Amino acid sequence: MSTPHYHYLQQYFSDLIASQQLVSGSKLPSEREIGEQFKLTRVTIRQALKNLEAEGLIYRQNRRGWFVSPAAVIYHPASHLSFNLYVTEQGFSPSTEKLAQQVEPANERIAQLMNIPIGNPVLYLHRRRYIDQRPVLIEKMYINQNLLPGIEEEDLTESLSQILKRKYQQEYRDMDLSFKSTSLPAHAANDLGIAAGQPGLQIERINYTGHKQVLEIDYEFWRHDAVTINIAIRD
Amino acid sequence: MSTPHYHYLQQYFSDLIASQQLVSGSKLPSEREIGEQFKLTRVTIRQALKNLEAEGLIYRQNRRGWFVSPAAVIYHPASHLSFNLYVTEQGFSPSTEKLAQQVEPANERIAQLMNIPIGNPVLYLHRRRYIDQRPVLIEKMYINQNLLPGIEEEDLTESLSQILKRKYQQEYRDMDLSFKSTSLPAHAANDLGIAAGQPGLQIERINYTGHKQVLEIDYEFWRHDAVTINIAIRD
DNA sequence: TTGGTCAACTGGTATATACCAGATAGTGTA
DNA sequence: TACACTATCTGGTATATACCAGTTGACCAA
Incomplete structure (x- = not known):
């Protein structure tokens, strides 16, 4: 486990955002959908999402989903x-x-x-x-x-x-x-x-x-x- | 579950630090010890610890433990x-x-x-x-x-x-x-x-x-x- | 005394699962 | 049409468990 799974996920979404395939304000797939796609549990996915949140790339709305942050x-x-x-x-x-x-x-x-x-x-x-x-x-x-x-x-x-x-x-x-x-x-x-x-x-x-x-x-x-x-x- | 368990834990350590029973630089008990004491799993404990970290009250050293942050x-x-x-x-x-x-x-x-x-x-x-x-x-x-x-x-x-x-x-x-x-x-x-x-x-x-x-x-x-x-x- | 080995301890990462609670959209009724 | 109900979707919280990978200290050998 040289690079952890959540790290790949982080990179994946980070790239999508950098390349404008996910633009400011758009909604990410739900945690469960991401889990299905990548064969990972929600715990792992949330680790990645929280890191992206700390970077300022995404944010959440309570029980509505995760969204791409607008520019500061x-x-x-x-x-x-x-x-x-x-x-x-x-x-x-x-x-x-x-x-x-x-x-x-x-x-x-x-x-x-x-x-x-x-x-x-x-x-x-x-x-x-x-x-x-x-x-x-x-x-x-x-x-x-x-x-x-x-x-x-x-x-x-x-x-x-x-x-x-x-x-x-x-x-x-x-x-x-x-x-x-x-x-x-x-x-x-x-x-x-x-x-x-x-x-x-x-x-x-x-x-x-x-x-x-x-x-x-x-x-x-x-x-x-x-x-x-x-x-x-x-x- | 009106107030989540990790919230109690946060308050508990927050109070210990505020009252100087845990002073700057001192080590918290290990996650497993805390878990035994409070009958909680590590996932829940880490949620509390990470929140305290975000508040700036504690910090971690890789595989050494959690410590009380010095004043900024x-x-x-x-x-x-x-x-x-x-x-x-x-x-x-x-x-x-x-x-x-x-x-x-x-x-x-x-x-x-x-x-x-x-x-x-x-x-x-x-x-x-x-x-x-x-x-x-x-x-x-x-x-x-x-x-x-x-x-x-x-x-x-x-x-x-x-x-x-x-x-x-x-x-x-x-x-x-x-x-x-x-x-x-x-x-x-x-x-x-x-x-x-x-x-x-x-x-x-x-x-x-x-x-x-x-x-x-x-x-x-x-x-x-x-x-x-x-x-x-x-x- | 010095240095190496190793067991035990720490946090780091991950799976599988469950239920809670707010948000949303569709359904059916008045 | 207006509105209340409800099924479903979302993230939020939590349990139980397992193994990985640095850190540490005790012990032993040179």
Whole structure:
């Protein structure tokens, strides 16, 4: 058993995808069908499929099947472009769904960053964002209401950066970013409609105004295969 | 079967680690021992262990066992600190091993970036870097010899940024970074002594001189649990 | 003390099988 | 036509078992 069976399977599907015989979004045969074709058990087949998933080539929809992953979108945080804009520019179709919106008391971390007393109200916003109808990103953000009075009356499925510009004459300026490759926490996996424990990318972003005040704290949970991050550092 | 068995196991070990009853680096019981204790088969146990691995809490060494992951090091590319420096500052012990060093003809991409003819010599350097004796990072770099004559005679397990400063009075300045959460390619997994197909973080970095010339192109392959990336964007 | 052999232990790969639970599409009824 | 039901398909979870292939440590011989 010099090269394991699942390795052949991986190569097989990898080649099909590379040669465009299986294109983005198309469905793979069911695990049982593959098993019949290759005379392998589901355990072995799932090993191959999970590896391909880790590579980012395929993904699953719960009890619907395995599908070829679309190309990853390139996220360029330093450009200050909105999600809608950079997704559109790269030839995909973005959409946003608001899952929750409420005014909440600030916890310790939020309060400290925003330089407000613990328990003071902040606007919590919970959104799901799609690329070509595929949910790829869960966002949980805490917005500094003091700097943006009346923000809660806006349509918060819209791009925040556009609301900022239009209503408050503000723009994103400085930001602190933190990236971690890890599995998705249960709540995020659930919101994305995928099994918990699957690989993901977590981003924490702190947005500042031009006056070094914290405008917004953003926790993002991405499908790991949906995004590549590019950053240019210029001193 | 509202909550699956592997979920209990995950929680069990997750709690042990959180409460420091299992500390960084310590070995978990063998899969068969766990199976006896919890009356579960290895398939179920491995599902739990793989999920914990995806979370970054544990990792495996081929046929040696499962171990608790050390805390991730924080990599702050924009700070221009060397690997040795930031790892040391965070209380870990770094080391570097040179796996290969050779002069190679530039391929198309390298040549274009460095603005030299295709096939012109570049210095290829292949290193493995450790944190507390654990291999965490494979580096494959292409160095622009034209800008750094005699670089190949240096001790290339040393920090490159220090060599640059000492011998060439150069410093890292601008850089382009690209991050992708994906599984490790076979060559990198092999160099890290882990099974292929495990989750990882790939970084591509292009370093420029103060005069916008490409000094070095760097491909990094990290264990995904070994690193968190922080970046401050200041306009 | 050194070095080699080997048994025991570890995770890695694989078969065969079973049942659960969500998704889907077709059927039949009101 | 509208809708509820249902058979079937899908992946999700799990048991039991087997053998392979590095790792390790104990033991023995030089």
